[in-house]
Amino acid sequence: MIALEKVSKSIGDLKILENVSFSVSKGEFLCMVGPSGCGKTTLLKCIAGLRSYEGEIFIEGVKSEGINQKIGFVFQEFSLFPFRTVKGNIGFGMEIQKRRNENREKTIRDLLDLIRLQQFENAYPHELSGGMQKKVAIARALATDPEILLMDEPFLMLDAQTRNMLQKELLRIWQKTCKTVVFVTHDVDEAVFLADRIMVLTKRPARIKAEFPVDLERKRDRSSPEFVSIRKEILRELEVEYVE
Amino acid sequence: MDMRTQKLVIVLSFVGLWQVVALGVHTRFLPGPFEVTKTLVELMATGELVVHSVVSLSRVVAGFFLAVGIGLPLGIVMGWSRKMENFSVIVEVLRPIPPLAWIPLAMIWFGIGFQSKVFIIFIGAFFPILSNSFLGVRETEPYMIEAGRVLGATDNEILQKIVIPNSFPSILEGLRIGLGIAWMCLVAAELTGLKSPLGLGYMIMEARDLGRADVVIAGMITIGVIGYIMNLILRWAERKLVRWKSDRA
Numbered sequence: 001m002i003a004l005e006k007v008s009k010s011i012g013d014l015k016i017l018e019n020v021s022f023s024v025s026k027g028e029f030l031c032m033v034g035p036s037g038c039g040k041t042t043l044l045k046c047i048a049g050l051r052s053y054e055g056e057i058f059i060e061g062v063k064s065e066g067i068n069q070k071i072g073f074v075f076q077e078f079s080l081f082p083f084r085t086v087k088g089n090i091g092f093g094m095e096i097q098k099r100r101n102e103n104r105e106k107t108i109r110d111l112l113d114l115i116r117l118q119q120f121e122n123a124y125p126h127e128l129s130g131g132m133q134k135k136v137a138i139a140r141a142l143a144t145d146p147e148i149l150l151m152d153e154p155f156l157m158l159d160a161q162t163r164n165m166l167q168k169e170l171l172r173i174w175q176k177t178c179k180t181v182v183f184v185t186h187d188v189d190e191a192v193f194l195a196d197r198i199m200v201l202t203k204r205p206a207r208i209k210a211e212f213p214v215d216l217e218r219k220r221d222r223s224s225p226e227f228v229s230i231r232k233e234i235l236r237e238l239e240v241e242y243v244e
Numbered sequence: 245m246d247m248r249t250q251k252l253v254i255v256l257s258f259v260g261l262w263q264v265v266a267l268g269v270h271t272r273f274l275p276g277p278f279e280v281t282k283t284l285v286e287l288m289a290t291g292e293l294v295v296h297s298v299v300s301l302s303r304v305v306a307g308f309f310l311a312v313g314i315g316l317p318l319g320i321v322m323g324w325s326r327k328m329e330n331f332s333v334i335v336e337v338l339r340p341i342p343p344l345a346w347i348p349l350a351m352i353w354f355g356i357g358f359q360s361k362v363f364i365i366f367i368g369a370f371f372p373i374l375s376n377s378f379l380g381v382r383e384t385e386p387y388m389i390e391a392g393r394v395l396g397a398t399d400n401e402i403l404q405k406i407v408i409p410n411s412f413p414s415i416l417e418g419l420r421i422g423l424g425i426a427w428m429c430l431v432a433a434e435l436t437g438l439k440s441p442l443g444l445g446y447m448i449m450e451a452r453d454l455g456r457a458d459v460v461i462a463g464m465i466t467i468g469v470i471g472y473i474m475n476l477i478l479r480w481a482e483r484k485l486v487r488w489k490s491d492r493a
Contacts (some may be wrong), residue, residue, distance in 0.1 A: 050394065079390075081391070083410060126489070
C-alpha cells in the first residue's frame with residue numbers, strides 16, 4: 001500500500017531523515033514512535049506530499065508526487081477551519097473535488113453518524129470540546145474516501161481521559177472503514193494500544209531503529225502482562241535514544 | 245448599579261461639571277450645556293446641521309470606499325505573496341506620516357475642492373485597512389493552509405476558501421478603525437478651507453469667525469455622536485458577520 005525507499009530529507013545542513021525505508025500493507029495500523037523532534041512529523045508530511053524529499057515513495061505501487069488524493073491527514077494542531085461549521089469542515093474536501101451536492105450531503109451524514117456527532121452538524125469548532133474537534137478532523141480527512149489515513153500525534157493536546165476515549169473511537173472507525181493508518185506518537189502506551197506494528201525511530205536524523213509486531217487481541221487491556229511487556233521493550237529502545 | 249446606570253451617571257456628572265465651569269466663565273468662551281442644547285435644537289430645526297452632516301458623510305464615504313477598494317486587495321496580496329511582502333517597506337515609511345501632513349500636498353494637487361478632501365480621507369483610512377488585511381492573511385496558521393492542501397485545494401482555492409475567510413475578523417476591524425480615522429481626518433480637512441461652504445468642519449470654522457462658541461461646541465458634539473454611531477454600527481456588523489469567533493460571542 002505504502003512503500004518508502006531511502007527517503008532522506010535535510011534542511012540546509014540539518015539532516016532530518018536519513019534513508020528511511022519501510023512499507024505498510026493494506027488495512028494495517030502502523031504506529032511510529034520516536035523522541036520528540038526526531039522528524040516523525042516531517043516523515044508523515046513527506047508521505048502526504050506536503051514536503052519535498054529525496055528518495056521514492058510509492059502509494060499502491062505508483063510513485064507518489066505532490067499531494068495524493070489517496071491520502072487523508074489528521075494534524076497535531078486543532079486544524080479545523082474555525083469559520084466553517086462541522087458540516088462545512090467535513091464537506092471541504094468534497095467541495096474542492098466538485099462532488100455533487102446530494103452525494104456530499106449523504107457522505108457528511110454518514111460520517112456524522114460514524115463519529116456520533118449528528119446533533120452538532122451546524123456547530124462551529126469553538127463550540128466543540130477538544131475531543132469532538134479531533135473527531136471532526138478525522139471525519140474531514142475521511143470525507144474524500146482516501147485509502148490511507150496519516151495521523152500526526154492527533155491526540156497530543158488532550159487530557160488523558162479524552163485520549164483514551166478517542167483511541168477507542170479511532171479503533172472502531174478504523175475497523176469499520178478498513179483504512180490503512182500510519183499514526184505518529186511519542187506515547188508508547190498509545191502506540192501499543194493502537195498498533196498492529198510499531199516502528200521505533202532514532203533521534204534526529206530519524207532512521208528506523210527497531211520494529212515490533214503487536215500480536216495482542218483487540219480490545220486490549222493496558223494492564224495485561226503482555227501489554228506491559230511490549231511496552232517495556234519499546235521504552236527500553238527509546239530510552240537509549242534519549243541518553244546522549 | 246448596572247452598567248447602563250453607571251454610564252448615565254458618568255455622562256450626567258460630566259455635563260454637571262461643564263455647567264459648573266461654564267457658570268464661572270463668560271459665555272463667549274464657554275457656553276453651558278443648556279445653551280448648547282438650545283443651539284443644537286435650532287440648528288436641527290433649520291435643517292442646517294443635517295445638510296452639513298450629510299455633506300461631510302458623503303465625503304467620508306467616497307474616501308473610505310476608495311481606501312477599501314485599493315487597501316483591501318493590496319493588503320491581501322501583500323500578505324499572500326512573499327514577493328509583494330517586500331512592498332511593506334514603503335508602507336512602513338508612509339504610515340507614520342499623519343494624514344493631516346498630506347493636506348498641503350493635497351491642496352497643490354487637487355485644490356481645495358471635493359477631491360482634496362476625499363484624498364485626505366483616503367490616506368487616513370488606507371493604512372489601517374491595508375495593514376489589518378495584510379496581518380490577517382499573514383497570520384493564517386500554516387497548518388490551516390496545509391489542511392486545505394492535503395484535501396486537494398489549489399493555491400487559489402486556499403486563498404479564497406481558507407485564508408480570506410479566516411482573516412475576515414481582522415479585515416473588518418481594519419475597516420472599523422479606518423472609518424474612524426477617516427471621520428477624524430475629514431473634519432480636519434474641512435477646517436483648512438472649502439470651495440463649497442458646507443460640511444461640519446466648515447460650519448465650525450465659520451462659527452469661530454463669528455465668535456459663536458455655542459455653535460462650535462454643537463458642531464463638535466455632532467461630530468462625536470456621528471463617529472460613535474458609525475463605530476457602533478460596524479461593531480454590530482462584526483458581531484453579526486463573525487459569529488464563528490469565540491471571543492466575540
